[in-house]
Amino acid sequence: MTYLEPDLETAPADRIESEQTKRLLEVVQLAHERSAFYREAWDSAGLRPDDVTSTADFRRLVPFMDKDAVRAFRDRTGDGFGGLLCVGPADLTTVTSSSGTTGDPTFFSEVWPGLACAPLPAGYLRALWMMGARPGDRVLCNAAIFRGWIEDAFRALGLVPLLVDTWMGNWGEVLRVVEQHRPVYAQLMSPNLVELEHLAARHDLRKLFDSFKAVSFAGEPLGARMRARLSTEWGLDVFVYTSAGDTGLAWECSEHDGYHLWWDEVLLEVVDPATGQRVAEGEVGEMVVTALDNDVAPLIRYRTGDLVRHSTATCPCGRTSPRVWVLGRGGDETVVAGRAVLPQEVWTAVERVDETQTGLFQIIRPTREVERLRLRVGYDASREVDLDGLAGRLAASVADVVRLPVELVDIALETEEALLRRGSAAKVPRVAKS
16 A cells, blocks of 8 residues: 555545635634734735635635745844744744755744654655655665754654765765665755766665665756666666645655645645736646645745646546646746746756766856856766867757757856855755856
């Protein structure tokens, strides 16, 4: 069985609608009563919580909010929690942080009841079970650099965490642990893939990884070429996950076709970025989320800036939670000589070239609209590289994918290590001003 909680994961549509509506009404009342941010914003909009009696009322009456509004409230009032907190600061268990690659880091206030694991790691449990992890299995425990410690979630599922530093620069040691203790799962991010790519020249990674049931990948999308390398050459079943708009996590299932947002954790809306009106399933819109499981500092009608397609149809895996396909961040779109370019298009072009197959790059733009597409690309310095020739091949590949004249594409090359140093602990910002 692939379901940890089959009654929830395969719940029928009428149950989903009923339970989501019940939680929405509770969250609206709670937020207005206890959150300074929502009380101010909703009072200004003339919203009374008692006016919200249905999901339709919620969508019609409750105003959108976004990260900038929370930051503005924080800067104006000096409230470090941005006015979102619905409990006393002394009641908090932890405050964790995002990576901050899209601006100021986002801080997440958490209360852990009793001995339960933290809310974010708890979101791993269904996915870990789906990936085949079972009580008694050994798993690599990733570092708690910014979003908190996941060891408790592993233990809650009966897994045995191997406490080894899996961060960048340590995978030579990690591979020795893998060889000795035969774990079934690990989490990877882009810096790990760069390092493993280099280690593959000295180690039989397929043999070392043959104990693995799955690995997860997060932080940013995974390029098609690297995904194929992980699966076909290293023998790994890769499950990508992403942020459910800062309300939790959204995971691939065994179909590897879109990300599930658990219906009991988040209400999903997809709207036209300009009008705020709902878009039809399958059309591109901005993802808007409302946390249904967070009474500490809930995000309510939170505009994520992520451009997605979505579906509420039952997935072939049997799960009934909605799925999204992430196309990119609206703010990351660069208009080059009138042509819109998204980072994912550039990624496809960069990873086509052998010396840059790990897909490390940045779009350099001082403004959203530019006349030339300037890219900073990381190359594998362990190879013998003709830099001029590589720049020319990259420019041609990028021009082909994004449908621009090659003369409008400028390439600046750096070693992968140098480019990684421009990023955060987890990833490189794909768009930079300089």
